[in-house]
Amino acid sequence: MRDGSAGARYLTMQTDHPKIRAVHADAGRCLVITWKGGAESLVDVGPHLTQHATFAPLRPEARGKARGLVPFRAVTIGDRGWCLHWTDEMEIAADTLWRLALEQGAAWLRAWRTTHGMTQQEAARALGVSPRLWRHYEAGTHLLPKTVRLAAIGLDAQARAA
Numbered sequence: 001m002r003d004g005s006a007g008a009r010y011l012t013m014q015t016d017h018p019k020i021r022a023v024h025a026d027a028g029r030c031l032v033i034t035w036k037g038g039a040e041s042l043v044d045v046g047p048h049l050t051q052h053a054t055f056a057p058l059r060p061e062a063r064g065k066a067r068g069l070v071p072f073r074a075v076t077i078g079d080r081g082w083c084l085h086w087t088d089e090m091e092i093a094a095d096t097l098w099r100l101a102l103e104q105g106a107a108w109l110r111a112w113r114t115t116h117g118m119t120q121q122e123a124a125r126a127l128g129v130s131p132r133l134w135r136h137y138e139a140g141t142h143l144l145p146k147t148v149r150l151a152a153i154g155l156d157a158q159a160r161a162a
Contacts, residue, residue: 018098019081025073029060033097036081040146041101045092048100054089105144109137112152127151 022034029046049055057070070086078085085091113123124134127148136142 017082018094020077020084020094020097021081023075023077023084025075029058029072031075031084031097033084033101035098035143039143041097041105041143042149043097043101044104045097045100048092048096058086058090101143102140105149106138106140108149109134109144109152113138126155 019036020033021036021038024032026032026042028044029049030042030044033041033043035041049058058072070090072086074086076085077083078091081094083091083093084097113120116123116126118126120134120138121131124131128151129137129148133142137144137148
């Protein structure tokens with residue numbers, strides 16, 4: 001908490017460090033992560049895997065080139081939810097995944113809104129979200145809820161069907 005925050009909560013390392021409750025691999029190099037509080041995020045870790053040599057065995061181009069490669073789908077929760085784990089050498093910390101979830105959710109929402117030529121207020125109204133929350137989602141300060149992503153996808157499907 002910060003002084004004068006009127007009860008606003010901030011992610012801090014001591015009290016609100018992100019912790020993972022469940023994970024499963026999705027298409028490509030995406031992970032569906034369920035956080036301790038129940039929120040769910042789709043996180044593309046492909047770029048992260050490309051940036052670090054440690055993760056070379058998990059890259060798609062590595063498949064079939066060497067024996068003993070670790071399948072991407074073998075991901076598990078490590079260290080009681082503080083990281084995701086493939087091997088002792090291949091782990092991604094929960095706070096890194098949290099940061100990626102915030103960044104990617106914000107980028108996805110911003111791209112959706114601009115594709116539709118809407119202001120933040122118009123997009124918020126279209127999806128039933130307060131303009132204040134929308135600004136937080138687009139700024140990457142709050143996780144993009146699965147319900148908001150699904151509402152956007154549903155609105156697109158409805159428009160295509162019309």
